[in-house]
Amino acid sequence: MSTHVSHAHKKKNILWDYLTTVDHKKIAILYLFAGTLFLLIGGIEAILMRLQLMVPENDLFVGTTFNQLLTMHGTTMIFFAAMPLVFALMNAAIPLQIGARDVAFPFLNSLGFWLFFFGATLTNISWFTSGGAPEIGWTAYAPLALPEYTGTGSDYYVLGLQLSGAGTLIGGINFLVTIINMRAPGMTFMRMPLFTWTSFVISALILFAFPPLTVGLFLMMFDRLFGANFFDVTMGGNVIIWEHLFWIFGHPEVYILILPAFGVFSEVIPTFSKKRLFGYHSMVFATTLIAFLSFMVWVHHMFTVGLGPVANSIFAVATTAIAVPTGIKVFNWLFTMWGGRIQFTTANMWALGFIPSFVMGGVTGVMLALPPADFQFHDSYFVVAHFHYVILGGVVFGLFAGLYYWWPKMFGTLLNEKLGKLHFWLMFIGFHMAFLPQHWLGLMGMPRRVYTYLEGQQLDTWNYVSTIGALIMGVATIVFAINIVMTFVKGEKAPADPWDGRTLEWSIPSPPPEYNFKQTPLVKGIDAFWIEKMQGNKEMTPAEPLGDIHMPSPSILPFIMSLGFFIASFGFIYHVLPVIIIGMGIGLGSMLARSLKDDLGYHIHTDELQEKGV
Amino acid sequence: MKKGNLWRLLFLVSTLALVLTGCGDPELSALDPKGTGADMQLDLIMLSLYIMLGVMAVVIVIFTYVLIRYRQRPGDNHIPKQVEGNTKLEIIWTVIPIILLIILAVPTVYQTFVLAEDAAETTEDPVEIKVTAHQYWWEVEYPEYEIVTAQDIYIPAGERVHIELTSVDVIHSFWVPALGGKMDANPGLVNEMWLEAKQPGTYKGKCAELCGASHAKMDFKVVALERDQFEKWVADMKEPAPEPTTVSAQEGKQLFENNCMACHATDAGQKSLGPNLNGIADRKTIAGFMDNDKENLEKWITDPAARDVKPGSSGPKGMPAFHDKLTEEEISKVAEYLQTLTIE
Numbered sequence: 001m002s003t004h005v006s007h008a009h010k011k012k013n014i015l016w017d018y019l020t021t022v023d024h025k026k027i028a029i030l031y032l033f034a035g036t037l038f039l040l041i042g043g044i045e046a047i048l049m050r051l052q053l054m055v056p057e058n059d060l061f062v063g064t065t066f067n068q069l070l071t072m073h074g075t076t077m078i079f080f081a082a083m084p085l086v087f088a089l090m091n092a093a094i095p096l097q098i099g100a101r102d103v104a105f106p107f108l109n110s111l112g113f114w115l116f117f118f119g120a121t122l123t124n125i126s127w128f129t130s131g132g133a134p135e136i137g138w139t140a141y142a143p144l145a146l147p148e149y150t151g152t153g154s155d156y157y158v159l160g161l162q163l164s165g166a167g168t169l170i171g172g173i174n175f176l177v178t179i180i181n182m183r184a185p186g187m188t189f190m191r192m193p194l195f196t197w198t199s200f201v202i203s204a205l206i207l208f209a210f211p212p213l214t215v216g217l218f219l220m221m222f223d224r225l226f227g228a229n230f231f232d233v234t235m236g237g238n239v240i241i242w243e244h245l246f247w248i249f250g251h252p253e254v255y256i257l258i259l260p261a262f263g264v265f266s267e268v269i270p271t272f273s274k275k276r277l278f279g280y281h282s283m284v285f286a287t288t289l290i291a292f293l294s295f296m297v298w299v300h301h302m303f304t305v306g307l308g309p310v311a312n313s314i315f316a317v318a319t320t321a322i323a324v325p326t327g328i329k330v331f332n333w334l335f336t337m338w339g340g341r342i343q344f345t346t347a348n349m350w351a352l353g354f355i356p357s358f359v360m361g362g363v364t365g366v367m368l369a370l371p372p373a374d375f376q377f378h379d380s381y382f383v384v385a386h387f388h389y390v391i392l393g394g395v396v397f398g399l400f401a402g403l404y405y406w407w408p409k410m411f412g413t414l415l416n417e418k419l420g421k422l423h424f425w426l427m428f429i430g431f432h433m434a435f436l437p438q439h440w441l442g443l444m445g446m447p448r449r450v451y452t453y454l455e456g457q458q459l460d461t462w463n464y465v466s467t468i469g470a471l472i473m474g475v476a477t478i479v480f481a482i483n484i485v486m487t488f489v490k491g492e493k494a495p496a497d498p499w500d501g502r503t504l505e506w507s508i509p510s511p512p513p514e515y516n517f518k519q520t521p522l523v524k525g526i527d528a529f530w531i532e533k534m535q536g537n538k539e540m541t542p543a544e545p546l547g548d549i550h551m552p553s554p555s556i557l558p559f560i561m562s563l564g565f566f567i568a569s570f571g572f573i574y575h576v577l578p579v580i581i582i583g584m585g586i587g588l589g590s591m592l593a594r595s596l597k598d599d600l601g602y603h604i605h606t607d608e609l610q611e612k613g614v
Numbered sequence: 615m616k617k618g619n620l621w622r623l624l625f626l627v628s629t630l631a632l633v634l635t636g637c638g639d640p641e642l643s644a645l646d647p648k649g650t651g652a653d654m655q656l657d658l659i660m661l662s663l664y665i666m667l668g669v670m671a672v673v674i675v676i677f678t679y680v681l682i683r684y685r686q687r688p689g690d691n692h693i694p695k696q697v698e699g700n701t702k703l704e705i706i707w708t709v710i711p712i713i714l715l716i717i718l719a720v721p722t723v724y725q726t727f728v729l730a731e732d733a734a735e736t737t738e739d740p741v742e743i744k745v746t747a748h749q750y751w752w753e754v755e756y757p758e759y760e761i762v763t764a765q766d767i768y769i770p771a772g773e774r775v776h777i778e779l780t781s782v783d784v785i786h787s788f789w790v791p792a793l794g795g796k797m798d799a800n801p802g803l804v805n806e807m808w809l810e811a812k813q814p815g816t817y818k819g820k821c822a823e824l825c826g827a828s829h830a831k832m833d834f835k836v837v838a839l840e841r842d843q844f845e846k847w848v849a850d851m852k853e854p855a856p857e858p859t860t861v862s863a864q865e866g867k868q869l870f871e872n873n874c875m876a877c878h879a880t881d882a883g884q885k886s887l888g889p890n891l892n893g894i895a896d897r898k899t900i901a902g903f904m905d906n907d908k909e910n911l912e913k914w915i916t917d918p919a920a921r922d923v924k925p926g927s928s929g930p931k932g933m934p935a936f937h938d939k940l941t942e943e944e945i946s947k948v949a950e951y952l953q954t955l956t957i958e
Contacts, residue, residue, distance in 0.1 A: 066830075
């Protein structure tokens with residue numbers, strides 16, 4: 001045991017450690033567990049809905065209750081499960097992939113997490129209030145979301161998203177700065193691993209896409225809490241403005257979720273094909289092109305609004321154009337495997353299962369982009385099938401691939417491969433069983449977001465099949481949970497480089513020490529670690545002599561600040577001024593404390609580093 | 615061999631697609647179109663589906679080949695050649711999709727404009743219908759005939775009708791899959807579209823935008839009749855309903871006038887807060903989704919917002935439950951009176 005007096009060496013209780021941590025590796029774990037918790041909640045909501053729809057004219061969850069389930073399922077899955085899980089992987093991998101000791105703003109990293117966590121908790125607490133959960137769909141269209149039609153549930157939606165959205169925006173800015181400023185010597189932009197590239201691009205998307213949502217939510221909040229009339233047609237408002245603002249955010253949001261998944265596949269497939277990524281430059285080009293196009297296509301969510309044939313045609317063509325860069329990516333992955341030596345590890349299974357699943361979601365996306373066809377598809381089960389193919393078959397498969405891939409780096413143990421493969425196959429089968437039939441259910445005349453359907457419309461069989469598929473996915477999730485628990489109890493210890501990896505994160509121990517790299521590595525090309533291994537080196541060539549390492553101090557302020565805004569939200573929802581004042585006081589007070597207090601961090605000294613021998 | 619596989623797969627999948635085309639409720643399914651709009655839309659859907667199945671097939675063939683050919687075999691530890699890329703291949707899979715998208719874009723833009731045409735482009739003096747969405751029912755007005763009705767939209771078959779859509783509360787969406795695609799009904803705004811049924815028949819319509827608790831049950835019907843039948847329907851609608859003959863129905867009429875007339879008109883030309891009930895005895899359904907019989911009428915009047923009826927429909931602008939205002943017997947009499955409101 002060291003005798004040095006430094007923060008890192010004080011024995012602390014684990015709860016306090018995680019509440020105050022500013023270490024990206026621990027924040028990754030926080031994001032992972034919070035995201036998984038909400039993934040489970042959203043999954044249970046999905047299964048309850050499928051049970052209601054299993055047979056026609058069922059009586060399990062009707063009317064408002066079902067609408068609450070569908071709203072909370074969508075909101076939870078997009079904002080409180082997929083987003084934080086993406087951030088979990090980004091936090092776990094990016095500083096390591098670029099050879100950095102942490103992110104650019106460790107304090108903000110923690111603040112981003114706690115804002116997200118309290119926002120997500122706030123929205124989910126609505127279930128236990130007298131007004132109930134929101135019942136307006138995850139899209140919360142006005143005027144249904146106005147106080148004339150819905151109660152405090154909608155307030156929980158607005159304020160919860162506002163809070164967690166601020167967290168996401170902070171996280172996005174943080175990663176932009178980190179990736180621009182903190183790359184190791186020699187890692188030029190065109191030598192960055194693809195996951196870092198896609199994360200860089202989505203951080204920029206977050207920077208530009210979340211403000212429109214924030215604006216929309218502010219307008220909605222003013223309409224709801226202070227009687228403004230932005231969306232009230234009787235007072236000169238307009239209901240379509242909300243749809244525009246929501247989808248100007250909402251469409252890039254889809255890419256904010258899927259591009260990191262593309263990044264994961266671009267790491268996993270080369271690693272397990274033992275080949276470098278085919279067409280690296282065109283992959284980067286395709287990623288940025290998708291990002292640019294994502295801001296020019298939002299009206300394809302609004303073809304039936306009545307914007308006219310000119311607007312519809314322009315946005316239709318722009319939308320179909322996205323298929324080109326996406327196609328480039330798919331073929332690049334296929335040709336990365338071509339001529340390789342493909343290993344069927346669990347991580348790679350998810351990547352391989354993704355390819356056919358996502359291509360199906362992609363081609364139905366092109367079909368949906370055609371306005372005349374969309375007039376039939378729109379708001380029917382066809383759309384439900386499409387976006388689940390993209391989000392489950394794309395994003396979730398990507399998250400699982402990334403999780404099985406980076407788990408050893410995050411925790412120092414290996415997830416069980418047998419259970420992992422069982423998890424994959426159950427999920428893969430259940431997924432296609434649940435969502436493939438929904439394509440034709442939609443065309444057979446079943447609108448989305450309906451709590452029931454009448455007998456004798458030939459919708460019964462496929463709905464039944466779909467529910468069975470959902471239940472199989474539920475079983476898959478239980479297998480996954482067992483795998484996690486077993487790995488924590490007696491997981492196999494992971495070596496530093498269990499997959500014969502190609503990028504920097506595999507050149508340091510699993511899990512890495514708090515400072516990541518004892519000496520910043522020198523990067524000599526794409527797949528920096530692979531290059532060193534091919535030259536017969538076991539470690540990276542250092543770019544600096546061994547020296548003291550400067551570390552940021554932990555802080556409880558991000559937690560307290562977020563808690564303050566969380567408390568204030570209840571004051572806003574129930575119009576209780578003292579609660580607003582107390583909550584805002586705590587939040588703003590923490591900001592003041594942070595601004596006034598000098599915190600210069602601390603140093604880990606050279607002799608300590610040598611003592612540890614890492 | 616590879617090429618043969620591809621064609622076999624294409625054939626298999628397109629046969630499957632054709633089998634599916636026959637699926638669904640013929641009054642509801644977009645896969646079994648009965649209208650000119652739905653015809654065009656299904657054509658475009660099938661064209662895009664075939665192109666997309668072709669793309670899928672290419673991917674699946676390469677995918678399967680790669681997985682089998684390049685899988686790691688036991689004892690194999692070689693390090694594959696590290697390939698950077700291949701400009702020629704990359705150009706091919708950039709250019710071919712662009713060509714496919716152009717092929718798709720031409721009919722798409724053309725149809726987008728056709729569907730946005732005025733009904734008068736092909737039909738001289740088309741029937742004008744104003745459809746107004748309410749939580750959770752559809753008001754139907756024929757300004758030129760001075761007819762106001764609800765839930766069942768009568769149109770002449772074989773010609774385009776002009777529909778003006780709006781809403782009085784939240785956003786709804788008007789969808790008759792078998793006849794044509796949907797269009798939103800937005801509060802404070804008016805949308806226009808045309809609809810054409812090729813043959814006479816009854817077609818099921820749905821609300822396609824989440825509009826509240828009973829969104830799932832906001833069904834309606836479009837009834838297409840031959841032109842002369844349609845004109846007869848217009849004339850019949852304007853005839854006053856016959857006086858009820860039985861005593862209980864006469865008492866029912868009295869009860870109706872005292873309790874229901876504040877919200878429900880029964881004259882052909884009059885708008886009212888709730889649905890106009892002229893000809894309710896001939897409607898296809900009660901409340902859009904229940905069989906039109908006395909029992910269901912009573913069920914509706916007793917408690918419209920009941921769990922198995924239409925949850926949420928007794929709101930401030932909705933229909934109150936009458937179980938605490940009228941006795942069972944009285945409700946039965948009102949139902950009996952309503953059953954005499956026929957136009958036949």
